[in-house]
Amino acid sequence: MQPLYDKHFTLSTAALVHMVQDARERTLELVADLEEAQFEVPLLALVNPFRWELGHVTFFYEAFLLQLLGQTKPLLVGAEDLYDSFKIDHDDRWSLPLPSRQQTFEYMQRVLDAVVERLQGHKPSAQETYLYLLSVLHEDMHGEALTYMRQTLSYPAPKLGSPPATLGSGPLPGDVDIPGGTFYLGATPDQPFVFDNEKWAHPVEVAPFRMARAPVTNAEFAAFVEEGGYQRREWWSYQGWVWRTKTQAQHPLYWQRDGQGWLRQHFDTLVPLEPHAPVAHVTWYEAEAYCHWAGRRLPTEAEWEMAASAEPTPDGKGITGHKRRYPWGDEPPTPERANLDTCFLGCADVAAFPAGDSAFGCRQMAGNVWEWTESAFYPFPGYLVDYPYREYSAPWFGYRKVLKGGAWATRSRLVYNTYRNFFPPARNDVYAGFRTCAREE
Numbered sequence: 001m002q003p004l005y006d007k008h009f010t011l012s013t014a015a016l017v018h019m020v021q022d023a024r025e026r027t028l029e030l031v032a033d034l035e036e037a038q039f040e041v042p043l044l045a046l047v048n049p050f051r052w053e054l055g056h057v058t059f060f061y062e063a064f065l066l067q068l069l070g071q072t073k074p075l076l077v078g079a080e081d082l083y084d085s086f087k088i089d090h091d092d093r094w095s096l097p098l099p100s101r102q103q104t105f106e107y108m109q110r111v112l113d114a115v116v117e118r119l120q121g122h123k124p125s126a127q128e129t130y131l132y133l134l135s136v137l138h139e140d141m142h143g144e145a146l147t148y149m150r151q152t153l154s155y156p157a158p159k160l161g162s163p164p165a166t167l168g169s170g171p172l173p174g175d176v177d178i179p180g181g182t183f184y185l186g187a188t189p190d191q192p193f194v195f196d197n198e199k200w201a202h203p204v205e206v207a208p209f210r211m212a213r214a215p216v217t218n219a220e221f222a223a224f225v226e227e228g229g230y231q232r233r234e235w236w237s238y239q240g241w242v243w244r245t246k247t248q249a250q251h252p253l254y255w256q257r258d259g260q261g262w263l264r265q266h267f268d269t270l271v272p273l274e275p276h277a278p279v280a281h282v283t284w285y286e287a288e289a290y291c292h293w294a295g296r297r298l299p300t301e302a303e304w305e306m307a308a309s310a311e312p313t314p315d316g317k318g319i320t321g322h323k324r325r326y327p328w329g330d331e332p333p334t335p336e337r338a339n340l341d342t343c344f345l346g347c348a349d350v351a352a353f354p355a356g357d358s359a360f361g362c363r364q365m366a367g368n369v370w371e372w373t374e375s376a377f378y379p380f381p382g383y384l385v386d387y388p389y390r391e392y393s394a395p396w397f398g399y400r401k402v403l404k405g406g407a408w409a410t411r412s413r414l415v416y417n418t419y420r421n422f423f424p425p426a427r428n429d430v431y432a433g434f435r436t437c438a439r440e441e
Contacts, residue, residue, distance in 0.1 A: 009126055009192045013119045016132045019413075023139040024112055026342075026411070027057060030146040030158050038155060039101055043094050046429045047149045051104050052083065052093045057142045058108045059083035061115050064138075064388055065131045069118065075110045086391050133193045134389060140411040144431075147342065147409040150267060151254075152429050157267040160342045171276045172214035172351040175438055176307075176361045180208035181318045183306045186380050187418040191325070196386035197379060197393040198418045201323075204302045210438040211299060211307050214350035214363050215371060216290065219275035221282070222262060224290050225251045235292040240285035243426050253281045253428045266346065276349040278369045278433040284401045284425035287372045287434040296436035301375035301402045301420075303437065308358050308365040308404070309417040325416050327358040327365040333412040338367030340412045347408055362435075366415040369433035370403040377402050377422040393422075400424055407431035 031039075031050060039050045048056075059079045062071070080087070082096055099107060115135075124132070150158060183206050187198035229235055230250050243249075254265040255273065262273035291297050299307070308327045310319040324330060328337055337356035339348050347368050357363050365371075377393075377400040385394050400422040406415035409431060423430060 010124055010129045011132075013122075013124060016119055016124055016129065017116055019136045020112070020115055020132065023136045023143070023411075024108070026143050027054070027139060027146065028108075029160060030143060030150070033159055034155065036101065038153075041149075041153060043091060044152070045090070046427075047152055048090070049093055049098065050146075050149075051098045051101060052096065053142060053146065053149075054104050054108060055079070055098065056083040056085060057139050058104075058111045060138050061111050061135045065135045066111070066114060066118070068131060068388055069128065071114070071118075075114060076107050079107075086395075130193065131388075137193075137411075137414060140414055143411065144407070144409045148429050148431060151265075154265070154268050157269075157345050158342070161345045169276075169349045169351040171217055171219070171349070172363055174213050175210040176213055178209055178211060178303070178307055178310075178360050179312065179316065179318050180206045180306075182206075183302060183310060183319065184323065185302045185305055188323075191416075191418070194418065195392060195420070196383070196389075197377075197420050197422075199380060199383065201418075202381050206302050206306055207440075209299075209303055209440075211303065211360075211362060212296075212435045212437070213361060215278035215369060215433045215435045216287075217276050217350055218262075218264075218273050218279050220294075221252065221279040221290060222273070222275075224293050225255075227293070229289060229293050232293075235289040237285065237288055239425070240289055243283065243285045244289075249286075252279060252286065274347070274349070276351065277347040278350055278364070280347060280369045280407075280431050280433050281428050282372075282433060283428045284372045286428070290434075291436055294436065295439060297439050298372060298374040298434060299437045301373045301404065304365075304371065304373050304404050305417055307360055307362050311359040323417075324359065326356075327362065327417065328356050333366060333415060338364070338406075338412070338415065339408045340367040340406060340410055340415060342409050344408060365405050365417075367406050367410070368408055369405075369431050370407050370410075370421055371405045372432055372434040373402045373404060375402045376400070377420070396422055403432055 031054065034050070041047055041049055062075060062079060082098060147158060182203050184201040185204045186201040187194040188201045230244060233241055236244060256263045256265065256270065263270045264273045287298060309324045311322050311324065313320055326333065333340055335343055338353055350364060353364055356366060358365055376398065378397055403421040403423060
C-alpha cells in the first residue's frame with residue numbers, strides 16, 4: 001500500500017503561507033465587487049449561494065487541516081451543520097440560517113489567521129504540507145467555480161486580468177502522429193502531491209493514433225451547427241439525444257445568432273464569436289455528436305495523457321520511459337506557456353502559446369479550456385479511499401466523464417498532466433471544450 005503522502009516532501013513555512021494567502025486573495029477578488037443583492041442568488045441547479053460557497057471553502061480548512069492537526073475548539077459554532085457539502089443537500093442550502101455577508105468574511109479571516117499562525121515557529125512536516133496543499137487546491141477549485149457561477153448568473157466579469165485579444169493567432173489545423181506503446185497512466189509516488197483518483201501509475205497498451213494539434217474551434221463547431229447537427233438524430237448517441245430533446249438545445253450554451261453570424265455571451269455582455277478560439281461550454285454529448293458528424297472521435301484518457309506527457313524515442317517509433325509533469329516538460333507553468341490563472345478573461349486562439357506544446361506537438365494541453373475525453377471516471381487498479389478526504393472521488397465513479405488539461409480560470413497549481421477532472425456528461429456551465437482523434441481505418 002502506497003502512503004497517503006510522500007514522507008520526504010515538505011514545503012517551507014513561507015511557501016505554504018504564500019499559497020494559502022494567494023488562494024484566499026483570489027477568492028475574495030472574485031466576490032469583492034458584487035453588491036449585496038447579487039449575493040442573494042436564486043435557487044439554480046448549477047450554482048450555490050455565494051455565502052454558502054465562501055463558508056464551505058473556509059470550513060474545509062477547519063475540518064481537513066486545523067482539526068486534523070489538533071485544533072479542538074471550532075472557530076464557528078455549528079459550521080459543520082451549515083457547510084458540510086455531503087450532509088447538506090444542494091437545494092437545502094438556500095434555507096439555512098447562514099451568517100450574513102460581513103459575518104462570513106469575518107469567519108474567513110479568523111480561519112485564515114489560525115491557518116497561518118499554526119505554521120509559525122517550526123518547519124512544516126510532510127503531513128502538514130499535504131493537508132495545506134489539499135486545502136489550498138480545494139479553494140482553487142471553488143475559485144474557478146465562482147468564476148463560472150458569475151457567467152451562469154450573467155454577472156459582470158470579475159475584475160481580474162484582461163481580454164486575450166492581443167494573443168489572437170489563428171487556427172492550428174492538422175493532426176500529429178503518436179506511436180502508441182506501453183504507457184503508464186496515472187501518477188507516480190515521487191510526485192509532490194496527488195489526489196486519490198490519480199493513484200497509481202499502471203501500464204496500459206495504447207495503439208498508435210493521430211490526435212488534433214489543437215482543440216475544436218468555434219468556427220469548426222459552427223459548421224456542425226449550421227449543417228443541422230442539433231436536428232439530425234444520426235449524429236447523437238441515445239443518451240445524447242435524450243439530453244438534446246429535453247433541453248431543446250440548438251447550439252452551444254451562450255451562443256446567439258446575429259443575422260448571418262454568431263454572438264457569444266461573455267458574462268453580462270455579448271461579443272462576436274471568436275472563430276479561432278476553442279469552443280467552450282459544451283457538454284460531453286455535444287462533443288460526441290460533433291465527432292460523429294466530423295468522422296472523428298474523442299481521445300481516451302490514456303491517449304490524452306500520453307499525448308501530453310510522453311516523449312518519443314529518437315526514431316519516433318515508440319515512447320521513452322520519461323513522463324513529463326506538464327506538456328512542455330517538468331518546469332512549472334508560465335504565462336508564455338499556457339492561458340491559466342485568469343491572466344486573461346477568456347480564451348485565446350488555439351494557435352497561441354506555442355511554448356507550451358507537448359513533445360508530439362499538441363498545443364494548449366494545459367489552459368484555455370478543459371478537454372472532455374471518451375473515458376468514464378473510474379478508479380485505477382488498486383484504488384483505496386484516501387483519508388482524510390474520503391468523499392473526493394469515490395461517490396462519483398461510473399457516471400462522470402474525465403476531463404483533462406485545465407481552463408483559463410484554472411489555477412496553475414492544478415494543471416499537471418496526471419490531474420483528473422470529472423463532471424457529468426450533461427454539464428455545460430464549466431469551461432469545457434474538446435479535441436479529436438482520427439478514426440482508425
